[in-house]
Amino acid sequence: MNDTAVLRQPFVLRFATVGFIVFWTILAAFPLLWITLMSFKLPIDAFASDPLRVIFGFTTLRERGGLSVTALVLGAFALWLAYHGAEHHGRRFARYLALGGREWLGWLLAALVYVIALILGLFWILPAIVRVVEAILSHIPVLDYLARPMMGLTMQNYRAVWIGYRFYDNFINSMIVTTGTVVISLTVGTLAGYGLARTRSNVAFWLLIAALIFRALPHSVLVTGYLPVFIHSREFLAPLWNWHATAWFFHLFSDQPPTLYGQPLAVIMVLVSINQPFTIWMLRSFFMNIPAELDEAARVDGCSHLGAFRRVIMPVMWPGVITTGLFSFLLAYNDYLVCSLLLDAQSQTMVPAITSFFNRETTTTDQVQAVAAAVSITAPLFLLVIVFQKQIVSGLTQGAVKG
Amino acid sequence: MKPRIFLFFVGPSLFLMTLFIAVPLVSVFVQSFFVTHQVFHEVTTKSCSPGFMKQTCTESTRTEPVLGPDGVPKTETHFVGLGSYRSLLKPAAVKAAFSAAGNGIGDLLNIDFYRALRFTLTFTLVTLPLVIGFGMLTALALNNVTQAVRGPLIFTFLLPFIITPIIGALAMRWLFVGNGIMADALNGLLSQHFAILAHGWSLELLMLFFRVWYVAPFAFVIFYAGLQTVDRDVMESAIVDGASRVERLRYVIIPHLAPLITFVALIHLMDAYRVFEEIIGFSSQAHRISLQWLTYDLLVPDSSGNRAISRASASSMLTLIGIVILLIPLLRRAWREHLGRG
Known part of the structure; x- marks a missing residue:
């Protein structure tokens, strides 16, 4: 467009725009910036009423x-x-x-x-x-x-949290749960997303609608369903271990049925399933963007469906897979409800573990340590946004623009 | 695609969703009508000690858990019908609240379930326009500045949405806690001591503010992407026709973004209705609780290590009713579109 008089912005509008942007930037960044500053200070400085003291300590x-x-x-x-x-x-x-x-x-x-x-x-x-x-x-x-x-x-707050309170155990647990969730969720999700994008059957429609309903479910509802089974899983799973047709298979893993409560693997499967509705919707819309002619051409050249999927579609799908993986990562990493109810103290991930810090908050030392733990949890996410900003934005808009 | 191949692709996902979402849903529904508890029996023991002329004997009765053959305490499950629902909804107390002697709404909101319902609905409905409004404002403002600064600004705007919600809530809380920086600033401004986290209403305002702070970036990103696709020809003809800035916003931009506004509103309604993290982050359970927190609280073992599974199931089912009401318009639209396509 030409820079005509109509398009030139009145001073008031420009001023308001810049003012609002500055205001919103401060609003968005201030809480995080401030707790980061606090976490590097002695308690007496961190909770001082003079802001300069908090900054310069x-x-x-x-x-x-x-x-x-x-x-x-x-x-x-x-x-x-x-x-x-x-x-x-x-x-x-x-x-x-x-x-x-x-x-x-x-x-x-x-x-x-x-x-x-x-x-x-x-x-x-x-x-x-x-x-x-x-x-x-x-x-x-x-x-x-x-x-x-x-x-x-x-660095004393960080030292206390990571070494004194063994926060690295929780960090390792978090990594196990998130990695597992991302890998399984993407494997299962890409297959389903591809299938759903390339079919015209009614079943696919109903499946997508069911997924939409499942996405809206509060997680506490599902956990209510898991808890009794997970705690008594030994009795529930016993038939599989006793029935001669399946016994040999399950005995390969363990002699007795496991108690699923407190098992990271069980939580991974739960998070994968909870995340599945969102994953398949998102991957389906990415697959819809890839022209169907591409796999038809591969099929004409003699590829099977799976072969076309693996050799032709996947190589052009990586942006979509990476974006969806990011959101799976965020879901698993940020989860509090599922992990806090289904994992025990030994296998706890970072986010639920932080409650033990702020529930203990009696002295300011405890408080500053909780702040340091919170900043430690945020740091990887911060890196993630820096590296994958474009993918996150494209992922967020993907679902919306498609419908 | 042949049905067999379709099933091969979709199968694993379908299996997981059935096993971990559909089956638990049914089992929660069934659980809500049954109560499981340990079986106790009364044990009477007579202990005697030698005494003069006669033994002194005392009989004591204790209740002890009945142990099964494998030494595990025995439990029994029986049907209670709507008993668990009744213990949550407390119809008798509701009737008492609205009787002549009762206190009406005030008494009603003392019952946990109605307290949670009130907060959840207020929270959902109040944050909705604010999230859309601020998301739109930030998107329009960013669309109005030079290209060079947009990247870092998007990064900053996006931060609240990416970080763990509980951590965000905690960060906000540490600013407003007794000796936090904002609490001190507020006290200086009011020139009196005001503990924002100790009053129900101020805490609720803070929680609403937090949710807007946390979700507005999502609305912003969606609207910002939408703004990039506004048809330039339409925009130019609007300018040629002499439409003012406000008119262009009202008649070109907003209609163009309308589907996105609906999308953001729906997602936000679903997510805000599930409000939970704020309760934990702000430790507001003494003042404000939500429906999902109510279920969570029933699932956490109490002081004697028991989980109120049956009541938690009932509370889950009651929470679901709200979700169903929220989803009906969405599902009707999807169905109509499906009919149109087929």
Whole structure:
């Protein structure tokens, strides 16, 4: 469109737009930013009523040391670099690592390399650079002020949470549950999504409607159904272990029927199923975008349905699969209700485990530790949004635009 | 695609959904009419101690769980009909509340179920227009700034929606907790001490605010994507015809986004009706509870380690009624479209 007088925005409108955007940005980021700041401070600074004390942590600085302006500037630059690198070169890097055209492998390797590089960079390389720069600056008369610590920072809350309270156990449990959920959900979901996208039968319609209803179910309703069975699963499953036709098969796994309560594998299956309605809707709409002529051509050339699916459709489906996988990941990672009711204390994931921190919240030390645990849970999600922002946006809009 | 091949593709998913969604649903329905509890019997023991002239004997009666042959406490299940529903809905108490001596609505809201229902419905209906409104505002505002800053802004706007809801609620709570930064700012503003987390109404407002903060990014992303597909020709002809900015918004943009608004509204209704994480995050159970939290609370073992499965099932079934009402319009639309296509 031409830049005519009609299109030029009145000053009031531009001012209101910018004002609203600034307001909303602060609103969206402030709570998270603030608890991140709090988590690095001693309790007395974290819950101070003077905001400057929370930001600069005067007591923390005096007792535990802190960061200088140089360190902050270099740190901010490193973070910008990490964000920029992921946003602009992530895709190319993933393509580069996609050995043998397997794009999922590329993404997985790229994510792995990125996380390792980030950890190495932030905890080893960056501190080394900062130390060198600070050492140089401290010999220059006026600039030495930049090398002096001015913002208090302590890792003691994180140390207490991760080492003292063995939060890494919960982290490992979370990883087991989320990885399992994503892998199984995608395997089962892509098959179903493809089947549903390539059929015109009435059954498919009813299946999709049923999935829609299932998606709306509160999870507590389903857990009410699982709990009695999971707790007494030994009795419920006994016939499978005793009946001679199936016994040999189940005895391969264990001598006795397992108690499903507290089993990560059982929770994985539950989360996969709860997530299935959403997964098949989303993957179906991705498959609908791939022209049916493509698999027809493959079928004419002598591929079976499964062969066409594997050789022709899957290679062009990776964006859709990655997007759906992200949402499966978020569901499993963020889940509180299912994990807290079906897992016991030993196999608990991170999100339910945090309740033990804030229920204990009697002193401010406990509170700051709970804050540190909360920030620890958020950090991986933060990375996820940085790397996969485009996929998340496309995934969210996919369902809406299609119907 | 032949039915056999279709079944091969859809089979695993269908199996999982049947086993883990459909079957539990039926079993919850059945469970809600039965109560299972341990079998106890009274054991009378007579203990005597030697005494002068006569033994002193005391008889004591205790109730003990009956043990089965394998040493596990025996349980029995019996049919209670609508008993579990009655213990949740408390019809007698409702009648008393609305009788001459009763306190009407005030008394009704003292019963957990109605308290939860009231909060859930208020929560769902109040947040709906706010989420759509703020989502639309942010989308329009972002659509109005230069391309270069949009990427980082989308990233920031999206954050509340991606992080774990409970963590978001906790972050909000730590700002408003007794010595949190916002609580202090608020006290300074009011020049008196006001504990926002200790009053039911202020806590409820905070929970509504949190939900809008958390879901508005979802509405924003959908609307923003919709704005990118507004037909330029229509827009240009509107400009040529002299439509003002407001008129263009009213007659071109909003109608274009109408299906997306319906979509966001439906998803939001479904999700807000399931409100649960806020109750945990803000620890609001003393003041405000929701329907899903009610079921959750019945499932958590009580002090003697028992779970009220039967009442939880009844509460689940009652929650489902609301979902069905919400879904009816959606299903009717889908059915009509299906008929139109076929």
